[in-house]
Amino acid sequence: MTVAEITPTQPAAQPAGASVTHLVSGIIDDAQTLLKQQVEMLKSEVREDFKRSKRAAEFGSLGIVLLTVGFLGLVTALAYLLHERYQFAMWASWGITGGLFLVAGGILAGISYALLERFNPLPDKTFSALQENLTWNNNPQK
DSSP states (O other): OOHHHHSOOOOOOOOHHHHHHHHHHHHHHHHHHHHHHHHHHHHHHHHHHHHHHHHHHHHHHHHHHHHHHHHHHHHHHHHHHHHHHSOOOHHHHHHHHHHHHHHHHHHHHHHHHHHHHTOOOSOHHHHHHHHHHHHHHHSOOO
8 A cells, every 4th residue: 555545635615705705605505405305305295195095085986976875775764764654744853853963964074174173284293493593503503
């Protein structure tokens, strides 16, 4: 091995004015790169959330259609059961059946409202990372 291979190379000295300009330029480039990365992360997270929501909506809508058909059959069966078994008038059987399902639907709507109140559609990961980066830029380590 030669002496040149063992000793580390020193960077060439730059004029004082050029190094400050280079430093400021590097900071601006880093800030732009960081901002671009944050925007890409936001886009990616929104796309991922949209795909999940779309898939859930597809299965949910198909499930709702099938549940509706089955539910209507059960409502009809319950009304006829009350009419035949307990000798209620047909209008009373349908009134009792409708009232039961109205109460059940109201309870489920209240639960759904409470769940939607806690739902946050914003991309939390991206905003947390952006906030952390902005905090770091405002309070750099010494």
